Amino acid sequence: MADTTPSQSGQALLFLTDEQLRKGIEAMYFAYRGFTSDPDRILATKEYGRAHHRAIHFIHRSPGTTVTNLLAILGVTKQSLNRVLRSLIDDGLVESRVGRQDKRERHLHLTPQGAALERELSDAQRDRMRAAYRAAGPVAVAGFRQVLEAMMDEDMRRQYEALKDRTV
Amino acid sequence: MADTTPSQSGQALLFLTDEQLRKGIEAMYFAYRGFTSDPDRILATKEYGRAHHRAIHFIHRSPGTTVTNLLAILGVTKQSLNRVLRSLIDDGLVESRVGRQDKRERHLHLTPQGAALERELSDAQRDRMRAAYRAAGPVAVAGFRQVLEAMMDEDMRRQYEALKDRTV
DNA sequence: CACAATACGTCAGCCTTGTTGACACTCCAA
DNA sequence: TTGGAGTGTCAACAAGGCTGACGTATTGTG
Known part of the structure; x- marks a missing residue:
């Protein structure tokens, strides 16, 4: 760091x-x-x-x-x-x-x-999210997700990660 | 669009x-x-x-x-x-x-x-925000802000914009 | 001037959603 | 068999939203 x-x-x-x-x-x-x-x-x-x-x-x-x-x-x-x-x-x-x-x-x-x-x-x-994503573009969306994930507490991030890639 | x-x-x-x-x-x-x-x-x-x-x-x-x-x-x-x-x-x-x-x-x-x-x-x-920003980097931060701003309601965005550039 | 509108404070009562503490029940595992 | 885990539920309480109503300055307007 x-x-x-x-x-x-x-x-x-x-x-x-x-x-x-x-x-x-x-x-x-x-x-x-x-x-x-x-x-x-x-x-x-x-x-x-x-x-x-x-x-x-x-x-x-x-x-x-x-x-x-x-x-x-x-x-x-x-x-x-x-x-x-x-x-x-x-x-x-x-x-x-x-x-x-x-x-x-x-x-x-x-x-x-x-x-x-x-x-x-x-x-x-999702409609609102989609509109925001579309307006901002894929690069911005990637950054958005990066910052959000960095902002979580450790244990929250674990739960988020656990959910993240599940096939639903 | x-x-x-x-x-x-x-x-x-x-x-x-x-x-x-x-x-x-x-x-x-x-x-x-x-x-x-x-x-x-x-x-x-x-x-x-x-x-x-x-x-x-x-x-x-x-x-x-x-x-x-x-x-x-x-x-x-x-x-x-x-x-x-x-x-x-x-x-x-x-x-x-x-x-x-x-x-x-x-x-x-x-x-x-x-x-x-x-x-x-x-x-x-701010400490948490700074850590997240630093971890994600300036490009990600720009995208983060873009998506968030696109996600606001119209009137909220107006208030946010009104506050945004004030010299404090 | 009279009166309506504005800015603010406040009382009363309601709801959602969080909390702690206590207790009971079922069931698993040692 | 017994402790502990997983669950459900009761009671009581607090924060922080809400609506409705009303009072009091103060200001602007006809």
């Missing part, structure tokens, strides 16, 4: 000025609001919130995942997740199947209705 | 596949958690939350801004902001000065204590 020794702090490191970093921080803040706004709008018309979206997303992403697994990915408490999961199961969007090898585990799957909502939400989010 | 006509959908548009978009969405989710984790940790030791951080950040950013102005930037209700602002003022981190031209307006400023907390928080956030 290079240090900012005086000899290096010329044109090459201009992108590391406090001003540039602050712009990046604000860009991150405003962009994240855009990022969540479309699903939020859809969810507001239904009985659900962002927490439901996250659960649905990762169950779709890794069908058959266990509750503990989901807990680790989402980084919330069991009780918090349980409330969300409870409503999704009661409403018939998520199915909880007792594990075959280990009957203590519950394997989570989306029902057809759950899959439908997942599609509606992710379509909206 | 290019369409995805069959003739174009070769190698050139591979970065627009659903799989790529989904990775981008997850990267955004995990990265945002990293992005907020350092300030959150600091705030947890004090009496404050993320909402206080946002207020402090933008007051620092635009000293003398009015309440209505801050309301527009943060996109929350008056009541919600007031609760946060109240505690910051009571604790002596923010000063609210009656407007000179228009005495209905309150101009918000950080006190020395408020500025100290702002520095503590933004130092932590």
